[in-house]
Amino acid sequence: MSDAQATDAAPQNLIVRFRVWLVWGIALAVLLYVAGSLYAGIGAVGDALSGFQWVLFVPVLGLTLVNYGLRFWKWRYLVGRLGARIPLRDDVVIFASGLAMVISPGRAAELLKPWLVRARVGVPMAHTIPALVTERLTDGIACLALAAVSVSTYAGDRAAYVFVPIALVAGGLGVLSHKGLSLAILGVLRRLPLISKVGDKLEEMYLAMRTCVAPVPLLLTVAASLVAWGAECVGYMLIFRGFGIAASLDVSTFLYAFATVAGGAMPGGLGVADGALVGGAMELVPGVTEATAVASALLIRVATLWFGVILGAFALLRAGALLEPRKA
Numbered sequence: 001m002s003d004a005q006a007t008d009a010a011p012q013n014l015i016v017r018f019r020v021w022l023v024w025g026i027a028l029a030v031l032l033y034v035a036g037s038l039y040a041g042i043g044a045v046g047d048a049l050s051g052f053q054w055v056l057f058v059p060v061l062g063l064t065l066v067n068y069g070l071r072f073w074k075w076r077y078l079v080g081r082l083g084a085r086i087p088l089r090d091d092v093v094i095f096a097s098g099l100a101m102v103i104s105p106g107r108a109a110e111l112l113k114p115w116l117v118r119a120r121v122g123v124p125m126a127h128t129i130p131a132l133v134t135e136r137l138t139d140g141i142a143c144l145a146l147a148a149v150s151v152s153t154y155a156g157d158r159a160a161y162v163f164v165p166i167a168l169v170a171g172g173l174g175v176l177s178h179k180g181l182s183l184a185i186l187g188v189l190r191r192l193p194l195i196s197k198v199g200d201k202l203e204e205m206y207l208a209m210r211t212c213v214a215p216v217p218l219l220l221t222v223a224a225s226l227v228a229w230g231a232e233c234v235g236y237m238l239i240f241r242g243f244g245i246a247a248s249l250d251v252s253t254f255l256y257a258f259a260t261v262a263g264g265a266m267p268g269g270l271g272v273a274d275g276a277l278v279g280g281a282m283e284l285v286p287g288v289t290e291a292t293a294v295a296s297a298l299l300i301r302v303a304t305l306w307f308g309v310i311l312g313a314f315a316l317l318r319a320g321a322l323l324e325p326r327k328a
Helices: 003-040 042-050 054-081 088-103 105-121 125-154 160-177 179-189 199-212 215-242 249-262 272-284 290-323
Strands: none
Touching: 042 290, 054 088, 054 125, 054 199, 054 215, 054 290, 088 105, 088 290, 105 125, 105 290, 125 160, 125 199, 125 215, 125 249, 160 179, 160 199, 160 249, 179 199, 199 215, 215 249, 215 290, 249 272, 272 290
């Protein structure tokens, strides 16, 4: 089966299935925050929200846009290195569409981005999927690094949750950097019945991945990720300030980065990241009550997750135009 045949039907269905994921995602989020509010006291959570300084929510959303802007630069830089020349307006739509897909199972639906690139400019998915992988990888590296700075201070007994993934990422990058070893591993994998059919595609993806994680692009994209996710950590600090709580940037950064890492395996981090934010705030931020912890987690998740999902949903309405035949 050709690359086009294998990928034409599924991404079309992603746009339709996103509506189902969105409904389930919203339902799960509502249940989680209703449960949290019941635990903390619905009235108390409502009182906390009513006392929030809503003027501070504007810069929080602005910091989220900084995050999205830097991550878009990473995406555009990486696909550009792989030879995909995409009109800027189209690329904005492609990137923003991916924001909606973070609530898909395993974020697998983010494959919509390389599929749209193929549909628009003809670059095979096997050549651009590494840009998506590198984009997400550098986000993970940044969050791990931000959490690692203070993990020994705030959660020394859970340092393994940060340093073990760091070691695994470092080991993986080491293997990727050794072309002979990587090709030897692919050669062994080619002997497996299922993998043998896509062996050429895997090699193409590996070579493209080497382009994305070469020292200079890796350094640039990790640096951009550190600033991007650091901006959202500042936003979390502002959320606390809105409740009259003087949480330090240090503890806000640790809590947000650690919660993001903890929820990485779940669609949008639903449940896990939210719980880590609530529990961590109650444990580490002086003056935080259960109600304020729940309200703070709700607001930062609206600003950093659901804001992006909404933007992505609007982008999906425009994504169909990218599939129209290009004018000569």
